[in-house]
Amino acid sequence: MFVTDIRKEFYDKVVHERVLVLVAFDVDALCACKILQYLFQCDHVQYTIVPITGRQELENAFLEHSEQVKYVVMINCGGNINILETLQPAEHVIFFIADSHRPVDLVNVYNDDQVKLLMPTTDDFDIPAYDDLFKDDESDDDSGNESDSSAPSGKRRRLDEEVLERRRERRLWEEKRKQILLDYEEFSTYGTSSAMIMFDLAWKMSKDSNDLLWWGIVGLTDQYINNRVERGKYMTDVGDLHKHTLRLNHRNEDDDNTVSVDCMRIYFDEELKLALYRHWSLFESLKHSSYPACKFKMWTVKGQQKMHEFLADMGLPLVQVKQKFTSMDMGLKESFKGLFTASCEKYGLDDISFGSFIAQYGYKNKLCAADVVYAVNGLMECVEAEKSATGYFLEALDCLSRQNVKKLLRGLDLAKRQLTTIMQTVHSFIDMKQIISAGPFLYAYIPEGHPDVKFFSRPNCLGMLAYFMQEAYVATSRSRRSTLLPMVVAAPLNAETGSALVIGIPPKAEESTKNFFGRAFEQAAIQTNSRTLHDNFDTSIIEMKSEDRSKFFDALISLLS
Amino acid sequence: MYGEKAVELIRQLHRSPDGSLPPFNEDGIRQVLEEMRVLFEQNQADVNKTVDGAPGLFPGVQLRHAALERNKRCLLAYMFNRMERLRAMRWEFGSVLPPDIKYNLSEQEIQWFSRYNKSLAAYMRSIGGPSGGGLDLTQDLKPPKSLYIEVRCLMDHGEFETEDGTILLLKKDSQHFLQRSQCEHLIRQGVLEHIL
Numbered sequence: 001m002f003v004t005d006i007r008k009e010f011y012d013k014v015v016h017e018r019v020l021v022l023v024a025f026d027v028d029a030l031c032a033c034k035i036l037q038y039l040f041q042c043d044h045v046q047y048t049i050v051p052i053t054g055r056q057e058l059e060n061a062f063l064e065h066s067e068q069v070k071y072v073v074m075i076n077c078g079g080n081i082n083i084l085e086t087l088q089p090a091e092h093v094i095f096f097i098a099d100s101h102r103p104v105d106l107v108n109v110y111n112d113d114q115v116k117l118l119m120p121t122t123d124d125f126d127i128p129a130y131d132d133l134f135k136d137d138e139s140d141d142d143s144g145n146e147s148d149s150s151a152p153s154g155k156r157r158r159l160d161e162e163v164l165e166r167r168r169e170r171r172l173w174e175e176k177r178k179q180i181l182l183d184y185e186e187f188s189t190y191g192t193s194s195a196m197i198m199f200d201l202a203w204k205m206s207k208d209s210n211d212l213l214w215w216g217i218v219g220l221t222d223q224y225i226n227n228r229v230e231r232g233k234y235m236t237d238v239g240d241l242h243k244h245t246l247r248l249n250h251r252n253e254d255d256d257n258t259v260s261v262d263c264m265r266i267y268f269d270e271e272l273k274l275a276l277y278r279h280w281s282l283f284e285s286l287k288h289s290s291y292p293a294c295k296f297k298m299w300t301v302k303g304q305q306k307m308h309e310f311l312a313d314m315g316l317p318l319v320q321v322k323q324k325f326t327s328m329d330m331g332l333k334e335s336f337k338g339l340f341t342a343s344c345e346k347y348g349l350d351d352i353s354f355g356s357f358i359a360q361y362g363y364k365n366k367l368c369a370a371d372v373v374y375a376v377n378g379l380m381e382c383v384e385a386e387k388s389a390t391g392y393f394l395e396a397l398d399c400l401s402r403q404n405v406k407k408l409l410r411g412l413d414l415a416k417r418q419l420t421t422i423m424q425t426v427h428s429f430i431d432m433k434q435i436i437s438a439g440p441f442l443y444a445y446i447p448e449g450h451p452d453v454k455f456f457s458r459p460n461c462l463g464m465l466a467y468f469m470q471e472a473y474v475a476t477s478r479s480r481r482s483t484l485l486p487m488v489v490a491a492p493l494n495a496e497t498g499s500a501l502v503i504g505i506p507p508k509a510e511e512s513t514k515n516f517f518g519r520a521f522e523q524a525a526i527q528t529n530s531r532t533l534h535d536n537f538d539t540s541i542i543e544m545k546s547e548d549r550s551k552f553f554d555a556l557i558s559l560l561s
Numbered sequence: 562m563y564g565e566k567a568v569e570l571i572r573q574l575h576r577s578p579d580g581s582l583p584p585f586n587e588d589g590i591r592q593v594l595e596e597m598r599v600l601f602e603q604n605q606a607d608v609n610k611t612v613d614g615a616p617g618l619f620p621g622v623q624l625r626h627a628a629l630e631r632n633k634r635c636l637l638a639y640m641f642n643r644m645e646r647l648r649a650m651r652w653e654f655g656s657v658l659p660p661d662i663k664y665n666l667s668e669q670e671i672q673w674f675s676r677y678n679k680s681l682a683a684y685m686r687s688i689g690g691p692s693g694g695g696l697d698l699t700q701d702l703k704p705p706k707s708l709y710i711e712v713r714c715l716m717d718h719g720e721f722e723t724e725d726g727t728i729l730l731l732k733k734d735s736q737h738f739l740q741r742s743q744c745e746h747l748i749r750q751g752v753l754e755h756i757l
Binding site for chain 2: 018037040041044045046047048049050051064065067068388390391393394397398403
């Protein structure tokens with residue numbers, strides 16, 4: 001059931017209870033969780049937070065904690081699976097689900113008592129009508145049989161016809177239902193970010209502040225950076241948040257009521273698609289960001305030359321460009337953005353900027369939302385063996401707080417390493433021509449012995465790699481068809497168990513983020529009896545046994561062509 | 562050299578990290594006492610001789626006396642510092658000591674500890690008048706900022722029952738928002754970590 005008044009139907013219900021909060025592994029979920037934590041702390045709501053990586057863990061975590069809780073909040077998990085069937089909860093347990101994964105499972109939608117969906121009604125769900133999906137079964141067959149045995153023979157024929165008619169209707173209805181379900185579940189996609197929903201709740205409770213707003217912004221930016229949301233939708237949401245930004249930050253405008261520099265200030269600004277350039281050097285950032293790197297074809301000598309030419313055109317000396325951005329000449333630093341956008345048009349980088357936000361507190365910390373997303377992601381998907389995956393999850397949760405700037409800086413370093421690795425991998429794959437056009441889709445496999453293989457065992461990082469590869473392939477390929485091809489990337493996950501992580505992404509030319517690989521993977525697995533594990537909440541990411549890979553992909557090709 | 566063994570005792574205590582208690586060095590203390598006895602007897606003899614008229618023994622007596630005094634001070638310091646640590650532990654661990662620490666105590670120290678316990682408990686009971694029901698002073702060593710705090714589990718602890726009867730599962734890497742009073746001792750034990 002969709003919740004219409006999030007405050008009355010969700011917050012006021014849980015406010016005096018113990019709550020179990022299950023949080024998925026993505027930046028958006030982390031931000032949403034932060035906002036919720038703040039609200040709960042204000043009202044002394046006792047809660048327990050458990051990080052969740054996949055469906056299996058969701059079941060385990062629920063089982064472990066189920067005895068003690070009545071209210072469960074799920075953030076970015078559980079929306080697209082049938083909660084009641086998978087978890088088998090007791091009748092008094094109520095689930096509140098804030099999940100950006102679409103499509104939402106229909107049983108969740110139509111369950112009025114136990115499942116409450118915290119999703120904005122403005123999203124477009126295309127939920128099929130109730131009557132098309134569910135029917136009260138008993139009346140049909142039973143009454144038919146009864147009348148069969150007891151009715152006198154004269155009436156029999158007419159009844160038979162009636163029964164037949166009814167059966168036919170039922171069959172038609174079932175076919176129709178199947179078709180509707182198929183249409184509904186064909187594509188997996190993403191809806192409004194959970195952090196936005198939580199911020200909305202905070203706003204409705206008049207508890208919004210710059211900190212909460214910042215988390216909302218980071219959550220939304222995460223969706224944009226990881227290609228989970230269409231540009232149009234992103235712009236609308238940014239517009240909403242922009243209004244909040246103006247409302248919360250108007251005090252600094254005139255001289256009479258200034259606030260201290262140590263207070264957080266957020267403002268809207270056009271941001272360049274250059275990853276982390278404020279914390280790196282411009283040169284490195286240009287090289288490692290997918291958009292400019294693919295436009296210049298940075299992996300060729302000619303591309304490198306072209307980039308130098310581009311820098312010369314802007315009038316930035318190489319010495320300046322190659323040193324840390326913070327140490328660049330003040331004059332250059334200030335005029336750089338203008339120069340950049342002016343030269344970009346000339347070099348065909350029309351899409352280089354997007355609307356985003358910048359937060360500043362103190363003189364030292366000036367953070368752009370996109371950079372925070374990279375940093376949090378880098379920390380969350382850190383591959384060092386120092387801590388467990390959940391340990392890094394909690395680190396990432398910590399680094400979102402303002403007092404833990406040090407952890408965020410560490411995250412920035414990790415993010416740089418991630419980006420460098422991705423760039424190198426793409427570079428070598430293009431050089432060796434290892435991205436294959438398999439007919440209906442592009443395909444790349446990261447071999448087991450690859451030095452950076454452990455980086456790509458994390459879903460988000462693998463996703464980033466897939467998008468980068470796709471863009472790079474499209475930039476180098478001559479045929480125009482390549483923009484219409486989706487892409488599949490596989491990487492070994494665990495050498496001991498011989499499993500691999502597979503991700504599918506939609507074609508580059510496609511504006512929407514609709515992804516049909518979820519169902520395609522499922523069917524290919526069924527057809528070939530491959531041992532796959534659909535554990536991730538994003539259905540287009542699966543795990544499989546490496547040995548089954550070739551037959552799985554054969555089936556996938558025949559399925560999609 | 563005189564006093565060496567006594568200083569060794571002090572060093573031993575000094576070397577052990579804060580919050581721990583090395584075993585009570587009974588052997589060392591006996592040796593120091595033995596040394597003191599010998600010194601005392603020599604002094605006694607020399608003093609007797611001086612009284613009888615033998616000259617030039619006085620400086621020796623004074624040196625030995627200084628050594629004696631020093632040994633005494635060292636022994637007292639050893640005992641006192643151990644007691645101080647023991648008292649800090651009462652506030653940290655509560656009235657029941659962990660077995661590894663208890664094993665390191667001497668007989669007298671155990672007696673002192675139980676007496677200290679008794680008087681502390683009696684004092685805490687008396688706070689707030691006869692009907693007040695007392696106050697647990699060991700609960701909040703610093704004034705708390707809020708009633709509830711956020712904690713993170715550092716290890717699998719199993720189920721934990723709060724005062725109001727709800728049971729919650731403390732599992733590694735889960736995060737909880739709990740009443741401060743209920744989880745403070747778990748934080749001291751290192752099961753939970755307080756997050757700011």
